[in-house]
Amino acid sequence: MIDGVEVTVGVEAVTVTSPRLLTVISSAATGGGMMAARAIVNLHVGKDMPWRDAGLTVEAFIRRQAMARPVVGLLTAAATEKAQTVVERGAGVTALVVATVGLGNVIDAGAGARAAAAPATINTIVVLDADPEPAALVNVVMTVTEVKTAVLAAAGVRCADGRPASGTSTDAVAVAATGRGPRCRFGGPASDLGWVVARAARQALEAGVRRWIAEHP
Numbered sequence: 001m002i003d004g005v006e007v008t009v010g011v012e013a014v015t016v017t018s019p020r021l022l023t024v025i026s027s028a029a030t031g032g033g034m035m036a037a038r039a040i041v042n043l044h045v046g047k048d049m050p051w052r053d054a055g056l057t058v059e060a061f062i063r064r065q066a067m068a069r070p071v072v073g074l075l076t077a078a079a080t081e082k083a084q085t086v087v088e089r090g091a092g093v094t095a096l097v098v099a100t101v102g103l104g105n106v107i108d109a110g111a112g113a114r115a116a117a118a119p120a121t122i123n124t125i126v127v128l129d130a131d132p133e134p135a136a137l138v139n140v141v142m143t144v145t146e147v148k149t150a151v152l153a154a155a156g157v158r159c160a161d162g163r164p165a166s167g168t169s170t171d172a173v174a175v176a177a178t179g180r181g182p183r184c185r186f187g188g189p190a191s192d193l194g195w196v197v198a199r200a201a202r203q204a205l206e207a208g209v210r211r212w213i214a215e216h217p
Contacts, residue, residue, distance in 0.1 A: 038071070043057065077120065079102075125174045
């Protein structure tokens with residue numbers, strides 16, 4: 001898919017690993033922010049797991065798997081073995097997207113009462129075979145989030161009170177770049193980089209949302 005980047009999808013986790021350091025920006029539970037990492041983990045956890053234990057839970061998985069560090073760790077109660085993986089290419093850029101979808105606690109951000117954090121999550125990992133500037137990485141996070149909300153709207157996903165859902169209360173995004181290929185100043189949907197990412201993210205998220213809705217009539 002991307003030379004040197006390995007994706008493993010299983011019941012315990014989705015892992016993305018690279019022998020070379022990746023530049024990662026994320027809202028991850030552990031290793032969030034901007035950092036260099038050799039792996040991104042989207043770890044399946046039980047719905048009753050105390051979220052304050054996120055660091056310990058990810059650390060235990062890293063040790064069991066003897067993973068090369070540093071590692072960015074996301075958590076989800078969604079079925080990681082049902083993750084959707086899509087690769088898109090264009091303008092010298094390759095975008096790999098791996099998404100897990102759980103819709104048990106959808107919200108309309110900023111509307112109504114503040115939603116409590118709950119274990120129903122849309123987690124999206126993006127790996128770019130490109131060399132985006134830091135601002136472009138932020139752009140890509142925005143682009144993926146726009147795609148997510150558009151996909152939910154198109155699928156008719158609504159909150160308990162009938163408002164269109166913008167996401168769930170615990171969604172996370174991680175965007176990683178290899179540093180190879182074209183230097184990218186922008187990552188919005190009108191840019192070459194953002195357009196390729198948006199196509200891949202839309203396919204992965206549409207498939208994940210369709211699957212979840214089919215399994216929860």
